[in-house]
Amino acid sequence: MSAVGGRLMLDFVRGNRASSATIMATVGVSAFLLALLSGVLYGFWEDAAARTAAEGASLAERLGGELLVSSMLYLVVLALACVALVLIIRNAFLASMQNRVHQLGLLATVGATPRQMRSLLLREALVLSMAPAAIGIALGTLAAGAFINAAIEAARQAGVGSGGLAAFRCSPLLLLAVAALVLLTVTVSAGIPARKLARTSPLAAVAGAPEAAPARPGRAGLIARLFGVEGELASGSLRQRRGALRSASLAIGLAFLALGLFLSFMTVSRMSVDQTYYERYGIAWDLVVDVPDASAAELEEVARGLAAQAEEAVVDKSDAGMRLYLKARAGAEPSLWAAAEEALESAGHAEFSLVDMDADRVRADAVWVGYAAVVGGFCGILALIGVAGVVTQAVGFVYQRKREFARLRTLGMTPGGVFKMLGVEGLLTVARPLALTLPLVVAGALALALLGRQPLGGFLAAFPYGVLLSYVAVVALVVVAANAFGALRLVRGDLAEALRDDALA
Amino acid sequence: MPIAECIGVEKTYGSGDTAVHALRGVSLAIEPGEFVAIVGASGSGKSTLLHLLGGIDTPTAGTVLVDGEDISRLDATQSALFRRRKVGLIYQFFNLIPTATVARNIQMPLLLDRREVDPQFFAEITKALGIAGRLDALPHQLSGGQQQRVAIARSLIYRPMLLLADEPTGNLDRRTSCEIVDVLRLANRRFNQTTVIITHDERVAQEADRVLAVEDGLVVLDQRRR
Numbered sequence: 001m002s003a004v005g006g007r008l009m010l011d012f013v014r015g016n017r018a019s020s021a022t023i024m025a026t027v028g029v030s031a032f033l034l035a036l037l038s039g040v041l042y043g044f045w046e047d048a049a050a051r052t053a054a055e056g057a058s059l060a061e062r063l064g065g066e067l068l069v070s071s072m073l074y075l076v077v078l079a080l081a082c083v084a085l086v087l088i089i090r091n092a093f094l095a096s097m098q099n100r101v102h103q104l105g106l107l108a109t110v111g112a113t114p115r116q117m118r119s120l121l122l123r124e125a126l127v128l129s130m131a132p133a134a135i136g137i138a139l140g141t142l143a144a145g146a147f148i149n150a151a152i153e154a155a156r157q158a159g160v161g162s163g164g165l166a167a168f169r170c171s172p173l174l175l176l177a178v179a180a181l182v183l184l185t186v187t188v189s190a191g192i193p194a195r196k197l198a199r200t201s202p203l204a205a206v207a208g209a210p211e212a213a214p215a216r217p218g219r220a221g222l223i224a225r226l227f228g229v230e231g232e233l234a235s236g237s238l239r240q241r242r243g244a245l246r247s248a249s250l251a252i253g254l255a256f257l258a259l260g261l262f263l264s265f266m267t268v269s270r271m272s273v274d275q276t277y278y279e280r281y282g283i284a285w286d287l288v289v290d291v292p293d294a295s296a297a298e299l300e301e302v303a304r305g306l307a308a309q310a311e312e313a314v315v316d317k318s319d320a321g322m323r324l325y326l327k328a329r330a331g332a333e334p335s336l337w338a339a340a341e342e343a344l345e346s347a348g349h350a351e352f353s354l355v356d357m358d359a360d361r362v363r364a365d366a367v368w369v370g371y372a373a374v375v376g377g378f379c380g381i382l383a384l385i386g387v388a389g390v391v392t393q394a395v396g397f398v399y400q401r402k403r404e405f406a407r408l409r410t411l412g413m414t415p416g417g418v419f420k421m422l423g424v425e426g427l428l429t430v431a432r433p434l435a436l437t438l439p440l441v442v443a444g445a446l447a448l449a450l451l452g453r454q455p456l457g458g459f460l461a462a463f464p465y466g467v468l469l470s471y472v473a474v475v476a477l478v479v480v481a482a483n484a485f486g487a488l489r490l491v492r493g494d495l496a497e498a499l500r501d502d503a504l505a
Numbered sequence: 506m507p508i509a510e511c512i513g514v515e516k517t518y519g520s521g522d523t524a525v526h527a528l529r530g531v532s533l534a535i536e537p538g539e540f541v542a543i544v545g546a547s548g549s550g551k552s553t554l555l556h557l558l559g560g561i562d563t564p565t566a567g568t569v570l571v572d573g574e575d576i577s578r579l580d581a582t583q584s585a586l587f588r589r590r591k592v593g594l595i596y597q598f599f600n601l602i603p604t605a606t607v608a609r610n611i612q613m614p615l616l617l618d619r620r621e622v623d624p625q626f627f628a629e630i631t632k633a634l635g636i637a638g639r640l641d642a643l644p645h646q647l648s649g650g651q652q653q654r655v656a657i658a659r660s661l662i663y664r665p666m667l668l669l670a671d672e673p674t675g676n677l678d679r680r681t682s683c684e685i686v687d688v689l690r691l692a693n694r695r696f697n698q699t700t701v702i703i704t705h706d707e708r709v710a711q712e713a714d715r716v717l718a719v720e721d722g723l724v725v726l727d728q729r730r731r
Contacts, residue, residue, distance in 0.1 A: 229616040236604030407600045410561060411659075412589020412617050414582045491581065492536070496553075496562035 003309040018148055020128055024394050027129040029388050030085045031136025031182045032143070033381055037081050038178045039144020040377065041074040046270065047152075047164045056162075067303050067377045081381065082185050087247035089189035095124055097193045104197060118191075118198040119168050125190030132180050141178065147377065213417040225426045228419055234424035237404070242391070245429060248389025252442035252475060253433030256337040259471055260441030261448075262379070264373065267463050268452035284357070286378070287336050291352040292321035298347065309336040327388040383471065387478050392424070394482040395489075405490045406498035419484060426483035430476045506573065507534035508699050509517040509558055509667055514567035514577075516553050516722075527553040529722035530567070534652040535667070540693045541701045542713035550722040551669055553702045557604040558701065559594050559669045572666045575578045590606040593660025593668040597675040599652040601659075606639040622662070630658050633695065634688055650681035654688060661692055668692070674709060685711050 106116055112120075148168040224232040238245070287310075291299060298314050299322050303313035312327035328336040344352050375501060405418060413421070449459040510706065516528040527550045535541055545551045556562040560576045561584075569577045576587055588594065601610050611631070612622050631637040634654040642696050644652055653673060660668055670689065674682035687710050692698045710716050718726035 074589065126664065229613070229621075232609075232616075233602070233605075236602070240604050372583045407602065408596050408617075409585060410559075410588060410596075412585050412587075414585040416582065417585070472610050499556070499561065 009453055014028075020096065022088075022392060023092045023096055023125070023128050024132040025184075026089050026388060026392050027186060028132030028136040029384070030185065031133040032087055032140040033384060034078075034081065034085065034182055034185065035137045035140025035178045036144050036147075037078060037140075037381060038181065039141050039168070039174065041078060041148055042174050043144060043148035043151075043168050045071060045074060046169065047148075047314050051164050063122055072158045078181075081385070082181065084247055084382075084385045085185055086189045086250055088193075088392060089186065090192050091389060092392045093190045094193040096196050097121055101197065114198040121194035121197065122187070122190055125186065125194070127192075130187045132408050133179075134185065137175070137178050137182060140406075141175065144168070145170060150500045211237050223322075223424070223428070224237060227420070230413075230421040231424045233408070234421045237423055238428055244295060245390065245393060248386045248393065249380050249391065249429065249433040251386030252430060253386075253437040255386060256377045256468075256471065257437040257440055257444075259379040260374070261444045262376075262439075263467060264441075264445035264448045267459060268448045271454050271458060271462055272452055284327070285325045286357055287340060288316060288355045289324040289326065289340055289344070289352060289359060290321065290355075291324070291349050293351060294322045294347075294349055296320075296322055298349075302340075302347055306336070306339055307336070308332060309339040318395065336351040379471070383475055386433075387475055390426075390479045391482040394426070394479070394486040396440070401486075401490065402493055405493075406495055409495050410499065418491050419487045422483040422487040422490075425475065426480040430479050434472060448483055507570075508537045508595065509571060509701075510568075511554070511557070511568040512568045512570070514554075514557060514564045514569060516550070516557065516562070517565045526722050528557075528564070528708070530559055531719075531722070531724055532567075533727065535699060535701060537699055538693070538697045539699055540690065540712070540714045541717060542710040543701065543703045543717045544707075544710050545719035546706070549719045551719050554719065555671050555701065555703055556667050559592050560587045561594075561652065563664070586618075587616050588620065588666040590663065591666045593663075595653070595656050595660055595668070595670040595673045595685060599644070599649075599656045601652055601655055601678075603644055603674050604721060606641050607636060607647070608700040610644065610655055611662055612665050613659060618663070620663070627662065631692060632659055633657050638707040647680075649677050650684055653681075653685050657685075657688055657692065661696065661698065664696070666699065667703065668698050668700045672703055672705070675707060682706065682709070 107117060145168040152164070174306065213264075221237045227234070289299075295303075296317075299315045303310070303315065303324060303326070306313065306326065309329055309332040310326040312325075313331040314325045316323050316325065326336060326340065332339075334342075337356065340354060405413075408421075409418070445459070445463070446456070449456060511531050511533050514528055514531045515526070516527045531550075531554060543551050543554065553562065557564055557577070558571065560571075560579060563579075564577050567577070568575055571591055572586070574587075574591075576584065579587060585630050595728065602613065605613065608617075611627070615622050619623075628637070630638065636651060636654050636659060637659060639647060639651060644655070647655065658671075668689075673689070676677060677685060689702065690698055690712055693700050702713070704710055715729045716726065717724050718728075
């Protein structure tokens, strides 16, 4: 079987370049995503470990507490990503393997055991996956390194980088772990359909699989009204294939939800910070002094002593006790910071904190940029997973849909109709998860605004809708493009040949 | 004037040593209202001839005319329009849309053509074909015979010039096969529907007004019975 299996494998790969290319692309993208995610999480973990070491924690202390919590969290995220990718890659392998049902049936009739057929399919999957997986891992690790180094630089510029990781370190253990993870993901992804198909009876395999049929007719009222009969057919087709699209839809919806909630959180936080520091008295403060053990009168006395350096001063309460806000007088010597320190020490205050507002704002901005990059990156990865799933469906399952579209073309559906139907499918694939998660995003945003005690009007005006709309536009564009490519392949296909295959089946 | 004509039609697949000459210069004419059976062994070229008449494939040489129009040079869009207006196609495996009800399946060619369904004609056809009571069912909820009746109704709803059936009873038991042939005969007589049916079944061929025998890509027999 080994020599025969190898020959069969080569013949199939050569004769089915499209589905082989789809598998290779899907595995390559998945390996890239896993390597990127693993590298980024590893970088975060190393940074946290370095910080705890710099703080003088022992090994046991380092491995416990916050580091343990973050490790568990990172492993959970990695596991979820693997599960999502398994579902995506599984679809690509399923599409390819289903193309071979007839061949497998013939092998079964001449005596190949299910174990032999499973082994053939798995070997083919691993051979197809090796090169793209290696490329994906290399590129993903490079991307992770670039991301972590950029984050370190941003933190250093913002003044929060001390004690942490100096630069991304790509350890051989990391590469081995990623390779093992990719191998596991590919093996499980290929193993599920291989196991199923290897159990197909010879008769069923030779006769071809029957089409899945819904239990009851669906309603496509609005879609039919908007897009006509092509919309109705698209809706029906999606209903029939919803199982295969479930994980992709879930990923697209989750990415939208995560992005929407994060943007809401950022908006509320920035509004709160602006109000607290920058807009409270309509003046841009240069220095904020917190003195826990001082009274208002004492701080007012300090402020009067700083008249040469500060053109404006306000004393107010804060969560940390009393607070003094100071606006610097241009060109004053010594500097406001130095003068304030001296004045407080002279007044007998041992505990106080000074915050340079310009530097603080830069740091806050950098922190926000960092948060945005991290969360944006995770949302991007989730979205990529979802989009990869949809693209796999649109491109990899073209063979399976030949019969469906041959039927429609014999009824008189024009090539334009095919494009329209698949275009509507693409739009619905994106629109449905977004429509389901939009109420959650809105509810979450309103809840955050309420908890942050921000006026609704101000929140709605400040919310960065452009970012969310850009995400929707990019995802929709990629999905529709993939479907258009699938439509092109279907329209160019030989109708007589598609019907002939069906007649033989 | 014939409703369909083939003039010196040839169809070759592949090239060189592996070329397959499916049709090698077929000329025939089908008159309005005829019920024609095409018989022949597997690989004789029957289905190829049907595909050419139905605008699904194009000849390598020669001309195919339907209702005076040369369909052998139509582009993809034009041939799609031709299929939903001028010719009805029925297959061995029904080719119904699994996610659409019986009613929707029957109406589909008209919907694709953005035309209104004539409710009276719809009722007449579904009643005549014995499927009026199953309009809300899905195809998988029907028997093979019922599915084929739906496929026939779908092909008749837009009153095509020509009804082409490729082994319509090939997937059915004997009793159901007889029922389907009766249905096609009924459509031929009641609606004066010109029908061309490919069949291996001699009983079906006996129902036809005219029998064409195809062998090795050529029409070797053209016998009018009535």
